[in-house]
Every structure is written in structure tokens, then in C-alpha cells.
Amino acid sequence: MEIDEGFGHENPKKDICVVIGGRSFIGKPLVVMLLKSSKNWIVRIADSDPCLNLDLNEKNSLLSEAISSGRASYFQVDVRDKSQIITAIEGSSVIFHMGVTATATNSSSNNFYMQYMITVQGTKNVIRACRDCKVKRLIYNSTADVVFDGKHDINKGDESLPYPSRFEDMLSDLKAQAETLVLFANNGDGLLTCVLRPCNAFGPGDGKFVPLLLSTAKSGSSKFIVGNGENMCDFTYVDNVAHAHVCAEEALCSRTNFVAGKAFFITNLDSVKFWEFVALILEGLGYSRPRFKIPVRLVWFRAVLSKWVHEILEQGNASPFLSLSIVHQLSCTLTFDCSQAQNHIGYSPIVSLEEGITLTIESFSHMDEDSPQLRFRDCNEPSKVDKLLGSGRVADLLLWRDDKKTFAYFLGLVLLYYWFFLSGRTFVSSAAKFLLMIAAFLFSNGILPASLFGFTIKKLSPSQFEMSETVEDAVMCLASAWNHSMKTLRLVAQGGDWNIFLKVVVLLYLVKSLVLLPFSAVIGVVLVFAFTAFFVYMQHEDEVDRLIKFSSIGLKCLKRVLMGKLPASVVSFLSEFPNDGSG
Template sequence: MATEVAAGDAATSVCTVIGGRSSFIGRSLVAMLLRSPAGWTVRIADSHPFLQLDPDEERNPILSDSIQSGRVSYFQVDVRDGSQISRAIEGSSVVFYMGASDSTSRSFYDQYKVIVQGTKNIINACRHCKVERLIYNSSADVVFDGIHDICHGNESSPYPFKFEDRLNDLRAQAEALILSSNSADGLSTCALRPSNPFGPGDSHFIPSIVNEAKSRWAKFFIRSGRTMCDYTYVENIAHAHVCAENALRSGIAPVAGEPFFITNLQPMETGEFASAILDGLGYQRSNFHVPHKLLIFLLMLVGWAYKKFDLLSSPSYLRVAFLRSFLCIRAFDCSKAQKIIGYSPVISLEEGIMSTTDSFSHLARGSPYMRELDLSKSSNVEKLLGSGKVADILLWRDETKTFAYALGLFLFLHWFLLSERTFLTSIAKLLLLVSVILFGHGRLPPTMFGFTIDKISPFCFEVSQTTMRSVLMSLSSVWNRGLYMVNTLARGEDWSTFLGVRNQSEASSSSSKYISICLLVTISTFR
């Protein structure tokens, strides 16, 4: 049932922001609408049972004063219930839908009900209540398949045939529903696609970067992110919604039924953006760089393993997906939004980063909130492992050595265990690979691209006569000892050895019967 905090003045323009509390973009939009000279009466619809102000909002009188004056009302709404939506938006001329921000559920059915079915319910409620304009906050990732780079993507880019991230798949379906419902019962719609939203109140993107900074291995990914991406400050996204509403209301430009990419118009390297955020929070940069293609290859292998063992819903796979998208190019062309709805950023990227780090001071290194997670303190594991070579590798004290050992271990496991080949086949293929590499190295010219290639001397492959004689003598000695033992067992002179061999054979495998039979046959043959 809807819980209303205050009733608005029916004589003023009424708008509803669905997701105006759970979404940090929705919160920024509500504040901007209240500051607008248009005199909006704002209805906030969200899943929380009641409206509770944060300490920052209590110090900022805009929202609290608007509640007391009657400009703001709050409704508890479950988007899966169409009647609750209709009750909240009744009498509104425009609805801003922030999209489902709660992706904590791992059930695909629950996510579908909230994102796709919830969008259908909102569209039907808007048509039933004669709402004039519906503006949907989508995502630039609706055209990102999770694998391929996007350079200067524009609105002509199609939806991918297959998504790596099912949430982006569901968001794309919801956006398609919004755009296809344009002109139905007088409803005008459009969709905004912000790229990598960030800012105060963000509960996903910035905390994910901070969590990766606390990881000893993920910092390689953060520092090695050399791909260009667009990042959009939250106030600019809210401003884009206001611009879209004005353009829809005027009806001059072709806005209805169209999507628009929203960016800060300042593409930035992913590693530099993350480092700028972490520098502002007091985290130390890593100087260790890993080749970009190698990181992509490793993430592809890890993602393949998760898919093979059906672990797509595990938090670790979501972390891998985040790092994979972090290393992909996602740069978009925002000229359509600039030209048609009159959008331009009101906050620069540098100002947005500074404002964001100030708002996340509770996540700063050394803050009381993060003191228990301070990596400079010795953990129980560090005290247990001590300061030996093994501890240095396991605890990432020597980053280069640890990465080399981890890569070698992964390749060993993949070559001998995950390849589903027999052990002898794996060894044979490994020797063949070594032979091909040595042959290729031998065929290389002395210099290439200005670099001198050191050749392996043929003497390295020579075996001296003394060494060869020693190896042959050792083999013949082992062979003679084996024959002597078999002869001894055949003559019945050492039954203790026979019984010991037989008992070990029975304990080793289920084929011990055949081993014993073969042993008895051998003895009878020598007799």
C-alpha cells in the first residue's frame, strides 16, 4: 500500500520519479527538479517502506523543506504490482523511471520480473493514467556484449545478439519496451543511456573499485587498464533527464521514441580513472603492469571455467565480469543528445571525481570505517606463514615472482588436468611444443626490429660420452637388479619379498588381481 508523506499542490506540474531513493541517479534528479524554476511537485516512488533522510540530506534543506511544504510526496511501490504504480503516478504529467537498481537477487526469474515485467507494468500504468511523457534511465551497456570493444558507438549500434551479462540483456529488453510504446495512448517516451555513471551515493561502481584496490591481485588489472572509456557524473545524468523532458514537452525536435547516449564528453583511460579515485581516497598506486592482451586472455580462461562448472551466479564470476568489462573500450558519441535535446555537461570530469572522493571519505584508507581492513597491519595468515620464500609468493610480497608462479601453475593444471588428455599424451605434446619453439628460435635472424636475438649454442644440446656411458650403466644396473629379483622369486628363495610386492599391488588399485596373476605366470615361466 502506498505510504504518502505529503500531498502536493494540484495546480502545479506533477512528476513522478520511480526509483528516486534506491538509485543515486534518482536522488540527484529529485534534487535538481526541486531546484528547477519550473516549480515541480515531485512524487518519489520506491520499494522502501518509508522515506528516511540521510544525514547529508538533513543538513541540506532542499528535500526536507519540500516535504514540509508539500512539494514532495513519497509512495512505497513494488514495480511488479501495477495497482501500486497507478496509485503513485495518478495525475502526473511526466514519469522518470530510473530502472531497477537492485540486482542482488541471483535468480534469473526474479530479475526478469523486476526489470522486464516491471517495465511493462509501468508502461501500462502510464497509458492507463494518461501520463504524457515517460523517460527511462537505461545504460550504455545495452549495446555492449561484454567481449568486443566499442569505439565511438552511437545510437545506430544494434543490440548484441548475445550478452555476457544477463542484467544488460534484461535492461536492453526493458529499453526496447519503452521505445516501442511511444505514441501509444498519447504517451511519448525516450531512453537515456549514461555510460559508467558515478558520483556521490553510488553503491556499485565506486565501491567495486575500492574493493578491488584492497585485493592484492586485482590491482594488476586496475593499473593495467589502458583502454578508453566514457564516465558520466551523476549530476550530468540528472541534467540530461531535465533536458529530455523539456525536449519531449516542446515537441519540436525528434525526441520521442529515441535513445540517447549520455557522457561527460571526456573519455579517459580506465586505469587513470580508477587511480584518480583511489588517489583521492589515499590508496597507493601499483607500479606493476601486466600486458593488456595477457589479462584479457586470463579472464577469458577463468570465465570459461566458471561457465563450464555452471558458476555464473557466484560472486567470484561477477567480479571476473566486472574486471573484464573494466578492460574493454567503451567510448560513445554523445553528439545526438547535444544536438537534439540540448544536453551538455554541467560538471567537468575532474570536478566530478573530486566531489565523488569527498563523498566517499568513509571508504578512504585509514578512516575509522576502513581501519579494520587496513592492509598495512599483519594479518593472522601473515603471522602464520612468516617471512620465507613460500610466504613471499603466497602473500604477493614479490609481485613479479608471484604472478610468474601463478601463471605457471595455471598453465600446468590446464595442460595436464583440464585438457582431458592422458598423461603420456600431454608429455608428448609438451615435448613437441618445446621442439617447435626451439626450431623456430633457431630459424630467427640474428637481429629483428633492432633487437639482438641471442642464439642457443649447439653445444647445449650435446651429450658427452662420459655422461651417456653413465646413463647406460645406470639403466643396465636397474635392469639386472630387476632380473635378479624375478629369478629369486621364481626359485622360491625370497617369499617375504614376494608377499610384500603382492600386498602392495592389492592396495594400489583395483587391478591388483591381474598384477598378481601376471607375477605368478612370470614365476612359473622362469621355472
């Protein structure tokens, strides 16, 4: 499908270029740069959408004016269909293939067949169409990940690096196959080709990296650093990637022997610690920077578990939140030598890394209001787990609202656990010594002067010995639980509710099982559970609720099966008991 106001008035003296994937993250700024170029290009935008839908910031822009004047036109192209590609590129001299990874079919990123057809077969079709239409130059947008095996660091890697024997990431594998096809096509039927490998492109319009950071911030995981946090990375601002394509096209004309059939890494020439870059983005968007380091193996195990859960829940082609390839990218050093691009295609960044970060933050700041992913930051509605914990000090501690405070309490409880259960003394002896230390501390605090050797000694005020609201709430909860237990026992004694009786039997059986375990082990498990389970539930509330729902359905089905196998006389006897519907 072609959208072209005034396209029939193209000036034949002007060169025509086509940007396949012209509405992609990198394609959009490339189109604008081509329209601004001194070569006075006629630009054809080819993409998978049925029509050209301009963004709000593109209204009354250079692109909209070019569309109106006929300097720019739009073609709907499915790269799996060579005839559609030929229609879009016929008469052009240069093709920028941005490596389309999505079509109107909304294919999933982990659908191998679909992605192979788009990335590899689509690139084959582009090359064949270029030869059929006598196109002179083809520049392919690849990725620096084509030389990353997903496990080992790359420190200042250059173009001599080979492809890995095995890829951990499917899309990187397919990109490597596609760029190989482009490089081998050089000088075929007069077609000159080259490949650009941008490293971690970011900027306004990013649909992957920054949204991933925002989703981790929402889940509460953004406070963690995977690994030691010292891994270095290269990031490339999107306008610099687009600028590199313009440089490559010019170099293919003037420095053919040094550029044609070659691949070039593209960076911002400013390597930075990966987690420092992440921290700058998160802080700019109003989140706290990552601080706590967790082992890579632990995150790797979580990724494996996440993948398994997604498969169990039968979520089709939906990708797990955290893949194995992402885990390694978060913890490995990935920096590249960009000197070949500087020397041979004349590339140098036009936007610094610092300025690029600022522009990116500004472009995503609107998501505070527009994105449902970020509304939680301004929403005072407490979560379910927050309500469960009383929305007070206990909730703040167990949900790690203040990391340092929670860790201090956790460490204190661990020390108490060791003192009472692992020190080798009896519980009574440990309790007596603990109370003796408290008494000695209180007495010493009382007799010491307010100032000693120039240091002010903080005295304990009488108000600190009063029962706080938190303690009162805890006592009230215990009293309420006791009253509820007594009410339940009265109902059991009346013999009027079969469901309650079964619940009491199951509960007593569980209590019996716990009593058989060492008391110290039970307390240790409860301590770890309290400081981890609620926090994990807050991060994965939907997934946990879904599992609970499925488990409940399974138990109900099991109940029906068991009732169906009971003798009719027993079923009739059980049905005589009233059911309040609480089960």
C-alpha cells in the same frame, strides 16, 4: 504505502512528476534537481522500501524541507504490481523511470526470473499505468551497455548501433528489452517517450563500480591491469546523468519530433583510458595504481574457475567475484558519441570529469573508518599466511609487498634454476663455475679503487658477510624441523601412536613419489609455487579455508567408512593404540 506530510495541499496549478526508483543511485540527485528546477515541480518519490529513510547528509536538506512542506512525497511501489504504480503516478504529467533493479525481497542480480519481472515486466506495468493515468511524458533510464555484446570494442558508437544478437550480461539484455518497450510505446494514447543511455555512471552513492574497485584493492588484485591497459572508456558523473533527464523532459515538450521515440547516449564528453580512471580513484583512496599487465585470457580463465567454485560450494544465487562480462568490460574500448543528446535535448555536462572524480573520492573517504572492507589498511594484525611465513623479509617477498623487489628476486632465482638445471652441465660443474664467478667478483671488488673514471665503486662491507637475522631464523626453523622429525621417529619406534605411524607412512609414500620425478622438475614447481601459492592464498583466504574444511570433513567421513568395512578384530586391534587427538 504513502508517506506525505501535507500532501493533500498540493497546488493543482503545479505540475506533478514521479521518479520511480527515486532512492536509487541516479534517482536521488534527480529528485534534488527537480526540486531546484524553475518549473517548481511537485515531486513524488516511488521506490520499493516501506518508508522513506533519509541519509545523514539529507537531514535538514532541500529534500527534507520539501517533504515537510508537501512539495515532495514518498510512495512504496513494487513495479510488478500495476495498481501500486497507478496509485503513485495518478495526476502526474511526467514519469522518470530509473529502471529499478532491486526490491524489498533482496533479489540477487543473477536471479533471471526475478530480474525479468522487475526490469521487463515492471517496465510494461509502468507503460500501462502511464496510459491509464493519461501521463504525458515518460523518460526511461537505460544503459550504454545495451549495444555491447561483451566482446568487441565500441569506438565512438552512436545511436545507429543495433542491439547485439547475443548478450553476455543478463542485465544488459533485460535493459535492452525494457527500453525497446518504452520506445515502441511512444505516441500511444498521447504518451511521449524517450530513453537515456548513460555510460558508466559514477559518483557519491555508487553501489557498484567504486565498491568493486575497493574490494579488489582489499584482495590485492588492484595492482593488475587486464589486457594492454590502452582501452578507452566514457564515464559519466551521476549529477550529469540526472541533469540529462531534466534536459530530456524539457526537450520532449519543445522539440518533440527530434526527441520522442528516440534513445540518446549520455557521457561526460571526456573519454579517458579505463585504467587511468581506475588509477585516479584508487590513488585518491590511498591505494597504489595498477601497474602489472596480465593477459585477458588468463583473467577469463580465472573468472570461469571462480564461477565453477561458487557452484561447487553451493552458494545459491551469490554472484562470483569476477564475471565473464566484467572481464571484457575491463579490457574493451567503450566510447560513445554524445552529439545527438547535445543537439536534440540540449545536454552538456555540468560537472567535469576531474571534478567528478574528486567529489567521488571525497564521498568514499569515510569508508576508511566505517567499512569493514577497508579496515585492513589501518590494521597491524598480520594475516595467517603472513604469520606462516614469519612476518619478515621472506613474507614481504613471497606476498609481493614490493613488486619490483619481488620480481627481481624471482628473476634471479629463475636464472639460477636455468644455470644449475637447464644449462646442460652437471650440477657439480654448474656449482663449481658459480662459486668461481662469486670468488672472482669478490676479489675484483676488493682490489678496485673506491673511485674509477669519476664513478664511485661501492665496496662490500665486512658486516655484509655476517649471518643476518633472516638466515638465523631460517637455520633455527630447519633445526626445529629436524628435532621435530627425530621426536616423531622416536614415537614411531615406541609403537605408541597409530595416527603418527600412518602419517609417517603417507609422508614417506609422498617422498617416494617425488623422488621418482626429475629433480629439476620438482625444483621448478616449488619455485613457481612459492611465488604464487602464498599470494593467491592471501587474496582468497576465506575460500581456500572453506575448501580445506570441506576436504577435512570428507577425509574424516572416508576414514569412518573405511573403519566400518574393516574386520572387527582389526578395528579392536587398532583401538588398543592410544590416540592423542592430533589426527
